[in-house]
Amino acid sequence: MRNTLVKVGLSTAAAVLLMSSSAYAQATANASLNVTVNVAARARLTLGAAAITFADQDPGTVPTLTATALTVDVGARTSPAGNVALTVLATGPLASGGNTIAINNLAWTSTGTGFAATGTSNATTAQSVGTWTGPGSRAGSQTYTLPNSWTYAVGTYTTTLNYTLSVP
Amino acid sequence: MSADTRVQSLALLVAAALLGLASSAAAQSRTATLNVTINGFVRLTLSSSGVSFPDSNPDLVPQVPGTPGPLAITVKGRTAADANLRLSVLASDDLRSGVRTILASNITWTATGDGFVAGTLNPTTAQPVGSWIGAGARSGSQSLLFRNLWTHPPGTYTLTMTYTLSSP
Amino acid sequence: MTSRTLVSSSSRWLFISGLTAASVVLSARPAAAQFLQLQPTTISFASADPDTVPLISASPIRVTYIALGQGAGSWTMTVEAEGQLVSGTSTIPISNVSWIATPTPTFRNGTLSTVPQVLATGTGLALLQSGDVTFRFNNSWNYNVGTYTQTVTFTLSSP
Numbered sequence: 237m238r239n240t241l242v243k244v245g246l247s248t249a250a251a252v253l254l255m256s257s258s259a260y261a262q263a264t265a266n267a268s269l270n271v272t273v274n275v276a277a278r279a280r281l282t283l284g285a286a287a288i289t290f291a292d293q294d295p296g297t298v299p300t301l302t303a304t305a306l307t308v309d310v311g312a313r314t315s316p317a318g319n320v321a322l323t324v325l326a327t328g329p330l331a332s333g334g335n336t337i338a339i340n341n342l343a344w345t346s347t348g349t350g351f352a353a354t355g356t357s358n359a360t361t362a363q364s365v366g367t368w369t370g371p372g373s374r375a376g377s378q379t380y381t382l383p384n385s386w387t388y389a390v391g392t393y394t395t396t397l398n399y400t401l402s403v404p
Numbered sequence: 405m406s407a408d409t410r411v412q413s414l415a416l417l418v419a420a421a422l423l424g425l426a427s428s429a430a431a432q433s434r435t436a437t438l439n440v441t442i443n444g445f446v447r448l449t450l451s452s453s454g455v456s457f458p459d460s461n462p463d464l465v466p467q468v469p470g471t472p473g474p475l476a477i478t479v480k481g482r483t484a485a486d487a488n489l490r491l492s493v494l495a496s497d498d499l500r501s502g503v504r505t506i507l508a509s510n511i512t513w514t515a516t517g518d519g520f521v522a523g524t525l526n527p528t529t530a531q532p533v534g535s536w537i538g539a540g541a542r543s544g545s546q547s548l549l550f551r552n553l554w555t556h557p558p559g560t561y562t563l564t565m566t567y568t569l570s571s572p
Numbered sequence: 573m574t575s576r577t578l579v580s581s582s583s584r585w586l587f588i589s590g591l592t593a594a595s596v597v598l599s600a601r602p603a604a605a606q607f608l609q610l611q612p613t614t615i616s617f618a619s620a621d622p623d624t625v626p627l628i629s630a631s632p633i634r635v636t637y638i639a640l641g642q643g644a645g646s647w648t649m650t651v652e653a654e655g656q657l658v659s660g661t662s663t664i665p666i667s668n669v670s671w672i673a674t675p676t677p678t679f680r681n682g683t684l685s686t687v688p689q690v691l692a693t694g695t696g697l698a699l700l701q702s703g704d705v706t707f708r709f710n711n712s713w714n715y716n717v718g719t720y721t722q723t724v725t726f727t728l729s730s731p
Contacts, residue, residue, distance in 0.1 A: 259441050259619065259659075259717045263482075265448040265569045269455060269475070271511065273499055273550055273561040276459040280554075311463065311554045316504065373462070373554035431729035432606040436613045436633060438669065440657055440709060440720040443619035480623070485662050485716040541713040 279403040280311035280373075281322070290382050301382040308351070310366065311373040312403040318370060321402045323362035324355075330382075332391025339395060341383055348376020362400065444482055448491070448569040451476035457550040467512075470548035477520070479534065480541040483571040488537055491569045492530035493523075501559025508563060510551040517544020530568065606647070606728040607638035607700075615707045615724065622711040632704040635691075637728055639698040646695045647730040650688035651705075654725065659718025666722060668710040679703040688727065 284307030293301055312320040330337040342357040351366040351374075368374055455470035481489040499506040511525040519542055520534040536542055611634045620628050639647040651671075657664040666684045671691075673679035678701075679692045692703060 259443050259719050263444040263446040263571050265446045267448045267450045267567045267569075268453065269450060269565040269567065270453060271470075271499070271548075271563050271565055272454070272456040273506065274457065274459040275501075275506075275556045275558050275561065277558045278459075278461065278554075280461075280463060313554060313556060313558050316557055371555050371557050431727055432608045433725050433727040434608050434610045434613070436610055436615055436724045436726065438653070438657065438707075438720075438722045438724055439614065439616045440664065441617065441619045442659070442715045442717050442720065444717045445619070445621065447621075447623065480713045482713060482715060482717055484718075485660070487717075539714055539716050 275313060277403060278311070278313040279401050280309070281399060281401040282307075282309040283399065284308070284377070288380055290380075293384055295384045295386045298384050301384045303380045303382075305377045305379045307375065307377050308346075308348070308365065308399075309373070309375045310368070310401055312368070312401070313371045314403050316370045318404045319402075320368040320370075320404075322365040322367070322399060323402075324357070324365050324397050324399050325362040326357045326359040327396040327398065328359050330393035330395050332389070332393040335389040335391050335393070337382075337388060337393055342380060342395075343382075344378045344380045346376055346378050348374065350374050351376035351378075357397065359395075365399065442482060444484070444571055446481040446489070446569050446571055447478075448480075448567060449478040450567065455548055457548075460552055462552045462554050466552055468550040468552045470550070474516075474545040474547045476543065476545050477517075477533070477567075478541065478543050479536070479569055481536075481569065481571050482539045486537060487572050488535055489569070489571045490535045491533040491567060493525070493533050493565050493567050494530040495525045495527040496564040496566065497527050499561035499563050501557075501561045504557045504559050504561075506556050506561055510553070510556075511548060512551070513546045513548045515544060515546050518542065520544035520546070525565065527563070533567065606640075606730070607636075608649075608726060608728045609636040610634070610726060611636070617707075617709040620711055622713050626711050628709045628711050630707045630709070632706045635703045635705055635726065636700065637692075637698065637702075638700055639694060639728055639730070641695055641730045645730060646693065647698070647728065648690060649692040649726065649728045651682070651684065651691045652688040652725050652727070653684045653686055654723045655686060657720035657722050659716070659720040662716040662718050662720070664715055664720055668712075669707055670710075671705050671707045673703055673705045675703060679705070684724065691726065 288303040288306055290301040290303055310320070310322055314320060326339045329339045330342065339357045339359045344355050346352055350368040352364050355363050355365065357363065365378065366374065366376065452472055452475055455475065457468045457470055460468045479489065479491055483489050495508040498508045508525045508527045512523065514522045519536045521532055523531045523533065525531065533546065534544060615630045615633065617628045617630055637649065641647045653666040656666050666686065669684040670682065672681045673691060678694055680690060682689045682691065691705065
């Protein structure tokens with residue numbers, strides 16, 4: 237078989253290799269995300285128990301009755317300079333029927349930063365339990381005491397202590 | 405010569421003249437060169453342009469999830485073979501509400517998807533969100549969390565998170 | 573009657589002259605013949621965004637040809653890649669390059685392969701015909717950066 241290529245009046249197209257620009261690699265892309273955080277003023281008061289009890293004791297051997305320590309948790313979201321105050325106000329004297337024990341016999345000692353070291357219950361004026369500045373969560377404890385006097389009439393004496401947490 | 409013969413002769417003459425341009429070979433080949441240019445290119449897509457953290461009780465929700473839910477992230481990149489593709493995020497500042505601030509590091513995230521990593525927001529140094537080797541399209545998600553503390557002063561805090569996708 | 577028949581050893585011109593009275597039977601059978609030209613001879617795909625340009629088209633290749641099948645039989649034009657698209661150590665399967673071609677039905681669409689693929693086919697004489705072949709490339713995020721090349725061979729033949 238012949239393999240002769242005859243070209244008349246035509247020219248074979250020359251192969252032209254176009255060199256494209258070199259491929260480049262470095263690239264960067266950005267995107268943004270707008271973040272919003274909402275923090276509202278808030279207050280939290282938690283007492284470790286709903287009641288404290290002083291069991292009957294012999295005044296000759298136990299001159300002072302001591303209740304189980306009461307834990308107190310205070311949470312407050314306020315301005316950095318905001319004053320946070322915890323107070324307590326008794327509803328009245330310790331009473332058992334017609335017999336009473338003056339409420340100022342009910343005293344306490346406290347532990348915890350910002351908690352008043354000592355205090356005496358009052359049914360007229362709220363007494364400071366603790367004060368703090370700015371937001372945060374604080375925890376402490378109160379231990380109530382009552383003089384164990386021979387002069388108390390027999391009975392079961394009760395009162396209510398109302399705690400109030402103020403957060404500006 | 406008969407007329408038929410002359411007609412045949414002329415036909416062959418014309419055909420031969422035409423075919424004189426062509427090769428008598430049974431096959432003829434020509435080549436062309438294919439060039440494909442692939443340049444470096446990256447694309448970053450976030451499913452949302454904003455995220456918010458609603459006010460919540462720190463005792464009940466210690467880590468507030470962002471809304472809307474997980475941020476879907478799509479990373480597409482053409483890189484040199486075996487080159488790294490990196491995604492990072494940088495906060496514009498700490499969270500600010502007027503003069504009040506909350507550290508940006510209170511925003512953290514968990515992640516799903518190959519190559520995506522968990523992290524903590526930082527306003528000074530871009531933090532890695534993910535990294536991959538070679539070209540491709542990858543998808544994952546980021547679940548942003550706000551550390552909900554009692555120590556945060558009230559306010560509406562904002563910042564901007566800037567994501568950067570880059571290939572060398 | 574005189575007759576002279578001149579057949580050049582280097583050409584296929586056949587001269588028959590001087591026949592007046594004798595009859596001459598010509599039984600020459602035209603040989604299969606092809607002519608093939610490509611314009612241009614480069615098929616280029618520029619880089620593009622895979623999301624917006626999923627299929628990149630190159631400028632058309634004009635294929636000009638003369639074909640004659642053996643004894644007015646069939647002829648075929650094929651196209652074949654000599655390998656995958658290569659850039660250094662990176663490759664892209666050649667099957668990502670396809671084409672559309674006109675005019676139909678002579679020309680047909682297809683996908684490049686390292687095995688010859690039919691581009692056009694016909695029977696008898698095709699005298700200085702043309703077709704346009706537009707190659708297309710599947711764009712993807714999965715390709716490494718580079719300038720990929722490969723040679724594509726067009727072949728016109730008859731069995």
